[in-house]
Amino acid sequence: MKNAAYLAILLFGATWTAAAQSLPIAVDVDHATFAYDVDRSLVEIYMAFSAPSLTYRLDGQQYRADVPLDMELVYATDAELEGTPSDAVWEEKTDLYFFAPDTVSLTEGQFFVRQARLTAAPGEYELRLRMPVKDRALEVRRDVLVPDYADLQRAGLSDITLATSITSLQDRENPFYKNGLIIQPSANQLFGEGMTRLFYYAEAYHLDTIASPEGEYELLVYVAEANRPQALSDLQRRSTRRARSTDVLVGSFDLKYLPTGSYFLRLVVLDERSEARVEQSRKFFVFNPLTETEPVVSLAASFETGRYAGMPADEVQENILHTRIIASDAEWRRARRIEDLDEQRRFLHDFWQRRDPDPSTPLNEEREDFYVRLQYANQRYSTRSQQGWESDRGQTLIKYGNPGVIEPHLYDRGFKPYEIWQYNNIPGEGQALFIFVDRDGYGEFEMIHSTVAGERKLANWQQEIIEGY
Numbered sequence: 001m002k003n004a005a006y007l008a009i010l011l012f013g014a015t016w017t018a019a020a021q022s023l024p025i026a027v028d029v030d031h032a033t034f035a036y037d038v039d040r041s042l043v044e045i046y047m048a049f050s051a052p053s054l055t056y057r058l059d060g061q062q063y064r065a066d067v068p069l070d071m072e073l074v075y076a077t078d079a080e081l082e083g084t085p086s087d088a089v090w091e092e093k094t095d096l097y098f099f100a101p102d103t104v105s106l107t108e109g110q111f112f113v114r115q116a117r118l119t120a121a122p123g124e125y126e127l128r129l130r131m132p133v134k135d136r137a138l139e140v141r142r143d144v145l146v147p148d149y150a151d152l153q154r155a156g157l158s159d160i161t162l163a164t165s166i167t168s169l170q171d172r173e174n175p176f177y178k179n180g181l182i183i184q185p186s187a188n189q190l191f192g193e194g195m196t197r198l199f200y201y202a203e204a205y206h207l208d209t210i211a212s213p214e215g216e217y218e219l220l221v222y223v224a225e226a227n228r229p230q231a232l233s234d235l236q237r238r239s240t241r242r243a244r245s246t247d248v249l250v251g252s253f254d255l256k257y258l259p260t261g262s263y264f265l266r267l268v269v270l271d272e273r274s275e276a277r278v279e280q281s282r283k284f285f286v287f288n289p290l291t292e293t294e295p296v297v298s299l300a301a302s303f304e305t306g307r308y309a310g311m312p313a314d315e316v317q318e319n320i321l322h323t324r325i326i327a328s329d330a331e332w333r334r335a336r337r338i339e340d341l342d343e344q345r346r347f348l349h350d351f352w353q354r355r356d357p358d359p360s361t362p363l364n365e366e367r368e369d370f371y372v373r374l375q376y377a378n379q380r381y382s383t384r385s386q387q388g389w390e391s392d393r394g395q396t397l398i399k400y401g402n403p404g405v406i407e408p409h410l411y412d413r414g415f416k417p418y419e420i421w422q423y424n425n426i427p428g429e430g431q432a433l434f435i436f437v438d439r440d441g442y443g444e445f446e447m448i449h450s451t452v453a454g455e456r457k458l459a460n461w462q463q464e465i466i467e468g469y
Contacts, residue, residue: 025049025050025053025054025067025131025138026049026050026053027047027048027049027050027129027131027138027140028047028048028111028187028188029045029046029047029127029129029140029142029187030045030046030185030186030187030188030189031043031044031045031046031127031142031144031159032044032046032158032159032160032161032185033144033145033146033147033149033158033159034149034158034159034203035149035150035158035203035205035246036119036149037119037150038150039121039150040119040120040121041119041120041121041122041146041147041148041149042117042118042119043073043117043118043119043120043144043146044115044116044117044161044185045071045115045116045117045118045127046113046114046115046161046185046186046187047113047114047115047116047129047187048111048112048113048186048187048188049067049096049098049111049112049113049114050108050110050111051098051100051106051110051111051112052106052107052108052110054067054098054112056100056103059099062099062100062101062102063099063100063101063102063103064097064098064099065097065098065099065100066095066096066097067095067096067097067098067131068093068094068095068096068131068132069093069094069095069096069129069130069131070091070092070093070129070130070131070132071090071091071092071093071094071116071127071128071129071130072088072090072091072092072127072128073088073089073090073091073118073120073125073126073127073128073144074087074088074089074125074126074128075089075123075124075125075126076123076124076125076126076143076144076459089120089121089125090118090119090120092116092118096114098112109194111187111188113184113185113187114175115175115176115185120146121146122146122147122148123146124143124144124145124146124433124451125143125144125145125146126141126142126143126144127141127142127143127144128140128141129141143451143453145430145431145432145433145451147431149205151206152206152209153206153209154206154209155204155205155206155207155209155210155269155277155278156204156205156206156278156424157202157203157204157205157267157269157278157279157280157424157425158202158203158204158205158280159202159280159282159430160200160201160202160265160267160280160281160282161183161185161200161201161202162185162186162189162198162199162200162265162282162284163183163184163185163186163198163199163200163201164184164185164186164195164197164199165182165183165184165199166181166182166183166184166199166201166250166252167181167182168180168181168182169181169182178201179248181201181248181250183199183201184199186198186284189282189283189284189285190284190285190286190287191255191284191285191286191287192255192256192258192260192285192286192287192288193287193288193289193290196254196255196256197252197253197254197255198223198252198253198255198265198284199250199251199252200221200249200250200251200252200265200267200282201248201249201250202248202249202267202280203246203247203248203249204219204244204246204247204249204269204278205245205246206245207243207244207245207247207269208243208244208245210243210269210271210277211243212243212271212272213272215242215243216240216241216242216243217240217241217243217269217270217271217272218238218239218240218241218269218270218271218274219238219239219240219241219249219267219268219269219270220236220237220238220266220267220268220270221236221237221238221249221251221265221266221267221268222235222236222237222265222266223235223236223253223255223258223263223264223265223266224263224264224266225261225262225263225264226261226262226263226264226283226427228357228358229357230357230358231266232258234257235253235255235258237251249267253265255286255288256288256291257288257291258286258288258291259286259288259291260286260287260288260289260291261285261286262283262284262285262286263283263284263285263286264281264282264283264284264427264428265281265282265284266279266280266281266427267279267280267281278424278425279424279425280424280425280430281425281427281428281430282428282430283427283428303345303346303349303350306349308345308346308348308349309345309349311345311348313341316341316344316345316348317344319348320335320344320347320348322370322374322389323335323348323351325389325395325398325399326355326370326398326399327351331351334347335347352364352366352367355367370398373397373398373401374389374394374398376397377389377391377393377394377395377397377398378394380393380394380397381393381394381397383442383443383444385444386444391444391445392436392445392446392447393419393421393436393445393447396421396434396447400423400426400432400452401423403421403422403423403434404422404423404424405421405422406419406420406421406422407419407420407421407422409465414466414467415465415466415467416437416438416439416441416465416466416467417437417438417441417445418435418436418437418438418445418465419435419436419445420433420434420435420436421433421434421435421436426452429451429452429453432450432451432452433449433450433451434447434449434450434452434455435447435448435449435450435458435461435465436448437464437465448461448464449461449464
C-alpha cells in the first residue's frame with residue numbers, strides 16, 4: 001500500500017508521546033469491547049507492527065525482531081475519590097518476537113498483528129502501551145470506554161472488529177480464535193490496494209426483547225461515505241435473523257472499486273416496523289489510487305437562485321454563527337476573516353453544499369436536519385441569558401443528535417445539578433458519554449467532560465460535581 005500505510009498510522013493510530021516520536025518502530029493500536037459477564041466486559045486490544053520499522057538480527061536461517069512490551073489499563077481519572085482505584089486494573093508484560101525470511105523483501109504495508117484480551121468493569125479507562133528500545137521508549141496511549149452490556153432489558157450491539165480475514169475453524173489454541181472463528185483484526189482500519197476485502201465481526205445482545213411475534217429481527221449492514229449517511233448501492237445487505245440473547249454477526253464487503261477516502265461500516269438492527277432500534281458503526285479508510293470518483297450530477301440550487309443570495313445581513317451573521325457548531329477549524333477561521341456580505345452569503349452556500357448527502361436532489365437533508373435539531377434545542381434549553389442553540393447541551397444535541405439515555409441528577413444531596421448523556425453510537429466513536437453540570441444553580445449547564453475525541457475532557461470531573469468544590 002506504499003506510503004498510505006504510514007498515512008493510516010496518523011489517521012487512525014493511537015497517541016505517541018513527544019519524546020518517542022523519533023523512534024523507528026511504527027505501530028497502530030485499536031480496541032473493541034464485548035459482553036462477558038454481569039460485572040465485566042471483554043476488551044480486545046489489536047496491535048499492528050510495521051515490519052520494515054523493526055530491527056532484525058540473524059537467528060539461524062531467518063531474521064528475528066524482538067519487541068519488549070508493557071501494557072496496562074488504568075482508570076481515566078486522577079480524582080482521589082473514595083472507591084476509585086489509582087493502580088492499573090490490568091497489566092501485562094511480554095516479549096514479542098517476529099520472524100522474517102529476509103530483510104530485503106520487507107515492504108511498507110507489511111504488518112505483524114498481535115492481540116491481547118482482558119476483562120474490565122464498565123467505565124472510562126486509558127490504555128497504555130510502552131516499548132523500551134535501547135535507552136528510550138515508545139509510549140502509546142488510547143482512551144477506552146467500556147460499556148455495560150449486562151442490561152437484560154435493553155437490546156444492544158458490541159463494538160465492531162474490522163478484520164483482514166475471518167475463517168471458520170475450531171482451533172482454540174489460535175490466539176485469534178473466538179466463537180468458532182479465526183478473526184485476523186485490522187488495527188489500522190486501512191483497506192484497498194493489496195487488501196480489498198473488508199471483514200467484520202460484532203455481537204448483538206438481548207434482541208429477543210425487540211423481536212417480532214415470530215421471534216425474528218432484521219439486520220441492515222452497509223458501507224457509506226464518511227460525509228453521507230446513505231448506503232452505497234452495491235455495498236449493503238439486509239437479512240432476517242432469529243432473535244437470540246446473543247447473536248454473532250459476521251460478513252464481508254469487496255472494496256476494490258471504492259475510491260480513496262474515508263468510509264463507515266454501519267450495522268442497524270430493525271424491528272418489525274423496519275424502525276432502527278440499535279446501531280453501531282466503525283470508520284475505515286480506503287486507498288485505491290487507480291480508482292476515480294464518478295462525477296455526481298447535482299440538481300441543487302446554484303448560489304444565485306439559492307436561499308442565501310438575498311438573505312438579510314443580520315440573518316447571515318446568525319447563520320454563520322450556527323455553522324460554528326459543526327465547522328472544521330479551517331472553515332471557521334475562513335468565516336471569521338470574511339467581511340464582505342456577499343462573500344459571507346457564498347460561504348454559507350458552499351458550506352452546506354459540501355455537506356449535502358445527495359446532491360442529485362433539490363433538498364439538502366443535512367441542513368434540514370441541522371435546523372430541526374437547532375429549533376428543538378431552542379425550545380428545550382433556552383434561558384434568560386442565552387438561546388438554546390448557544391448552550392453546551394443544545395450544541396451537543398445539534399452536533400450529535402438525541403442521546404440514547406439522559407440521566408438527570410438535579411437534586412442529589414451533596415452534588416451540584418448535573419446530567420449524564422449516553423450515546424449508543426456516534427459515528428467513528430461508538431458509545432460515548434457527556435457530563436453537564438450547573439455550577440451556579442441558575443439552569444445553565446456546562447459540558448465539563450466527554451469521551452468523544454476533540455471534545456473537552458476533565459479527568460477529575462467527579463469532583464467538579466460535588467457541592468462546594
